[in-house]
Amino acid sequence: MIDIAIFDEHRLVLEGISGLLTGISEFRVVLNCDDRNILTEKLKSIQVHVLILNMHDISVRNLNLIVQLNISNPKLKILVVSVIDSEEIVLKTIKAGAKGFLGKDSDRNSLIEAVYTLRNGHDYYSKSITHILLNRYISSLKADDLSDNADINSLSSRQIEILKLWGESYSNQEIADRFFISVRTVESHKNHIMQKLNLKSTVDMVKFAIKNNIIEI
Amino acid sequence: MIDIAIFDEHRLVLEGISGLLTGISEFRVVLNCDDRNILTEKLKSIQVHVLILNMHDISVRNLNLIVQLNISNPKLKILVVSVIDSEEIVLKTIKAGAKGFLGKDSDRNSLIEAVYTLRNGHDYYSKSITHILLNRYISSLKADDLSDNADINSLSSRQIEILKLWGESYSNQEIADRFFISVRTVESHKNHIMQKLNLKSTVDMVKFAIKNNIIEI
DNA sequence: CCGCATTTACGTGTTTTACGTAAGGAATGA
DNA sequence: TCATTCCTTACGTAAAACACGTAAATGCGG
Incomplete structure (x- = not known):
């Protein structure tokens, strides 16, 4: 019943x-x-x-x-x-x-x-x-894919590594320790990333990393 | 044919x-x-x-x-x-x-x-x-929603205003100017947000803002 | 009226960012 | 082979942001 x-x-x-x-x-x-x-x-x-x-x-x-x-x-x-x-x-x-x-x-x-x-x-x-x-979902699936291919290819693998860790809330010092490089180098990498992608702020860098599946929300 | x-x-x-x-x-x-x-x-x-x-x-x-x-x-x-x-x-x-x-x-x-x-x-x-x-889509819709209702309600409207501007890549100084308050106050607000939500870094704060529809990716 | 959260703000010390400079190495092409 | 370009590494300096504590004024609900 x-x-x-x-x-x-x-x-x-x-x-x-x-x-x-x-x-x-x-x-x-x-x-x-x-x-x-x-x-x-x-x-x-x-x-x-x-x-x-x-x-x-x-x-x-x-x-x-x-x-x-x-x-x-x-x-x-x-x-x-x-x-x-x-x-x-x-x-x-x-x-x-x-x-x-x-x-x-x-x-x-x-x-x-x-x-x-x-x-x-x-x-x-x-x-x-x-x-x-279904239509909405499918189109979102397809849209996802197109957005993947733009700027991310211009980054070097080292730059992506740095961006990934930083996007997971590691500090520059922690990243430096992990790669056995200087904090200043980590900073440099991040500067270069910002320049390449023409980003105005670190907030934009987070958004970029999310959009390009480098990090998860 | x-x-x-x-x-x-x-x-x-x-x-x-x-x-x-x-x-x-x-x-x-x-x-x-x-x-x-x-x-x-x-x-x-x-x-x-x-x-x-x-x-x-x-x-x-x-x-x-x-x-x-x-x-x-x-x-x-x-x-x-x-x-x-x-x-x-x-x-x-x-x-x-x-x-x-x-x-x-x-x-x-x-x-x-x-x-x-x-x-x-x-x-x-x-x-x-x-x-x-469909099942996948529906469950992703629902998953979205569950994360919406938790912490965001604990933020005051002022805190959300600050977070919103900051999440749109405004600097602390720009935010301060817009609201006619001190840069230190903006910093305080952000500190309070981080404390309330128990966030470890500003990167986390960006993610939080995105998850809760305060800012767009 | 008291307690509690909010908004405002400062002090001090550390970390990060902005912008410039630069050296050594790998890859590429004239 | 030499010039060029990009990548990785790194420093200098000044400004901005962050961490953490403290604190006064305001406002709201019990």
Whole structure:
């Protein structure tokens, strides 16, 4: 048996969604709610497995609701339903802690499937959402790669060694000791790096090292 | 009409794949090849729309083949087919420049669909691959978020202002001038930030600022 | 009103950066 | 072979930044 709560600010839509779930013997809708505060209150006493949350906008209030519910009800799985399936809203809800997202391409069957999936501890995203996420990810993967090839090749291997250690928070003295060279030499290497790459500050040098995978964030 | 080349080191499998494509009037298999060098050579003279590449392993040779073909034949779309559908191989082939990937869940229909999709300039990934990529992306999104909420809240708004400017490569003096305070005060703020966050070096402070979206890389 | 964090600031000593200079070695090409 | 160029090494000097301690004024919540 899966206990379900449904939240929608529009009572009519709320009832509509609720109706879609009747007739499934394993589903028990224990709460229909159209008020944010009442929802938060009630969920303190009632144990619910899945919360279906219809989002009409990407307001901070809505996102905060997800964040807060996740903190107060760690076991609760939140399934966001929204006609707005922009990249922005999807990413923000996932970051806020939603476990599933149904875009406007979803029907009753995908809603039911999503509830089961969330209950089983997995994430569920409808097809259109999957596409959005995947495209974004793929393009970020590709973008990553292009940025790799610019200035880093102009650095010598010694310069990269120095930059790497320094980027891992070693002091000049520590670097000097490790390579058996003078602190002044370490400084020189860093000066040369800055000159070559035309960097204004050491902060820029950190950023460069991160961008070029010399160090991790 | 879509011109197709097929590469597989195993002649038997090669013929099998080739056979799957007969009977589609819009497809024309113009090259079956089981040798890397011959493939590269022939593709210099023959114009092909889609190359179906069966990868038996993630060797550097295979990945380089993709990279090289992409450089020499920019219009060519490479569709990778592989029974190995690990995260690693998928990510590497995408980075190398493959436009599609068919995992072991694929059948003849998805192969045909993939060829059409690539020809139309889009990417194609079979269901299992989509899952792999999506899970990775989602978890990276979530990981991002967890690191967001910890320490940054402990900083005062003044401290964040200072950190932000400093992270944009402003000198202490410039920051001091902008806020009409002493350089010593700027130093104090930075000291307090380092203490609060328990950071060992200014390099760490840059990383912190990046992780917490105070500055851009 | 008291305690606590914030913002402001200084003192002192160390480390790092800025900018210039330079010597010895390896690689390269005329 | 000799000139050139880059790399690695290193120092001088002055300015800037950092480490660590101290401390006064301000403001806010209990």
